[in-house]
Amino acid sequence: MATEEIKNTNSKYKEFQSLLDKDFEDRKLKENEIIKATVSEITKNFIVVDCKAKMEGMIPIEEFKNDSELEKLKIGSQIDVYLERIESFKGEIIISRDKARKMKTWKKMEKVFETQGEMTGYITGKIKGGFITEVEGLSCFMPSSQIDVRPLKKIDHLMNTPIKVMATRIDKNRGNVCVSRRAVLEKSKSAEITEALKNIKEGDIVDNAIVKATTDWGIFLEINGIDALLHVSDLSHGRVKKPSELVTIGQKLKVKITKIDEKTNRVSASVKALIEDPFDNIEKKYKIGEIYKGVVTKIMDYGCFIKIEEGIEGLVHNSELDWTNRNINPNKVLSVSQNIDFKIVNIDKETKRISLSYKATLKNPWEKVKNLVGKETKIKINNITDKAIFAEIVESKLSGMLHYKEISYQENVEELKKFKKNEILNVQVLEVKDDKIRFSKRALEKDPLDWFKDNKKKVGDIVTTRIHEVLKTGVKVALDQDKKLIFTIRRADLAKDVADARPEVFSRDNALDAKITELDLSNRRVKLSVKAAQIDEEKSLIAKFGEGATKSGATLKGIFEKAIGKKEKKEK
DSSP states (O other): OHHHHHHHHHHHHHHHHHHHHHHHHHHTOOTTEEEEEEEEEEOSSEEEEEOSSSSOEEEEGGGGTTOTHHHHOOTTOEEEEEEEESSOTTSOOEEEHHHHHHHHHHHHHHHHHHHTOOEEEEEEEEETTEEEEEETTEEEEEEGGGSOSSOOSOOGGGBTSEEEEEEEEEETTTTEEEEESHHHHHHHHHHHHHHHHTTOOTTOEEEEEEEEEEETTEEEEEETTEEEEEEGGGTOSSOOSOGGGTOOTTOEEEEEEEEEETTTTEEEEESGGGSOOGGGGHHHHOOTTOEEEEEEEEEETTEEEEEEETTEEEEEEGGGTOSSOTTOOGGGTOOTTOEEEEEEEEEETTTTEEEEESGGGSOOHHHHHHTTBTSEEEEEEEEEOSSEEEEEETTTOOEEEEEGGGTOTTOOGGGGGGOOTTOEEEEEEEEEETTEEEEESGGGSOOTTHHHHHTTOOTTOEEEEEEEEEOSSEEEEESSTTOOOEEEEEGGGSOSSGGGOOGGGOOTTOEEEEEEEEEETTTTEEEEEHHHHHHHHHHHHHHHHHHHHHHHTOOHHHHHHHHHHHHHHHHO
């Protein structure tokens, strides 16, 4: 009997198992898919759901923490869950509400990304470079720059509160999503601006433009809910240092709409456009060549800006600051806020540029220096180069040059070594031309070449010299005892015969008769030749003794000896 009962029990169990398996098969549950589940129980820590599986599934309550659905959840409610495993090794079904939501969010995110739509998210934490943002169960990254249109010091009011975001980048392979709240705000703002721009146009005058912020380069305004920029150059016809010195936050300004960029929705405004341009009638107020008063407003490396009147400024270039130094540092001459006299040099109405001169109002030292040409003056050495001395006139501070050839009539560059910086010298002003001065020290001395004038010497005259120095290329000879007149006689001019034209046969202090073959005192060119003197003497002897010598058959040598012998007898 017992055996019969066991058989019946087993048969019923197998039948039940068969029916159960058939029921599960009919349900067609598949792993790694989203399925519908019914809430059967809500506990403190879990949501128990029926997935029409062998066992009920359990979802941790944390998976609903940012989901308003939790408040509406009740027994019998249906929710989407992700089926990870139908039956684990413990015989349990493994499901996830969080993963189901993420899968749905990914699909939604991809569609929204393509259409640039908006989604609701929650900022849950801060990380390097930005914030963790939960968007419908999907953890996304929001860069710090994308949280608002302007940088925010604090974001406490945005933490764990619903915010609208847009997806800016999606990488499904890595599971990365970047979102932006700023894009939503800008989109909304852009739509508002586009609508508001319909009520204004270029050329409109607005009386109630509100100052929102100031920078060194302009002012941000609010015009009927629209942001506008008032550039510093549009504040006034004159120079403005800092806009903050002219306006305050919240102040209302009267402006003219000068430009509306429909592509960027940017609006530009101007105060200057409502003010008459002082340059329109400038030629009636100011004349070129006249002297006026002004205030130094700005100093640059290249010059100083002078305020002539409100809205009108001129530039004093470095070259017009000082008579003595064309490249002087402007800070050494003028200072900001200083009241000065100036002379108008040029007015360019088209470019609105006025050239001024400060030095023109000062006494011109060059006029006095021009009267010094040919006169003696004192100079102070500022610098010594390898060719010249640069010095300033003690009285006027004007600088000029003393070339080494003007130090003495020797014209020796080595003479520069005799002088030192800051040494005072007596010189003559040779020339003043194009703001350049030439000095001469030797001009104060008697010119050794005057010897030729004093002794009435001319080209063709024979002069007696003494050898001063023997060179390889010739000899240097002195014409005077003081040896201030020293000239070089080249080897080719040392003798008529080539064999005798050798410098080494001559000695220092030997007397030489030479002929003046060139005498150009203005260019200081003097040329002497022993050879030319010998040729002249030979011609003279031939002219005197040549006829008798020809009849007797005497040689030229004999004629010279005869002539020299007669000369010696006369001397005795």
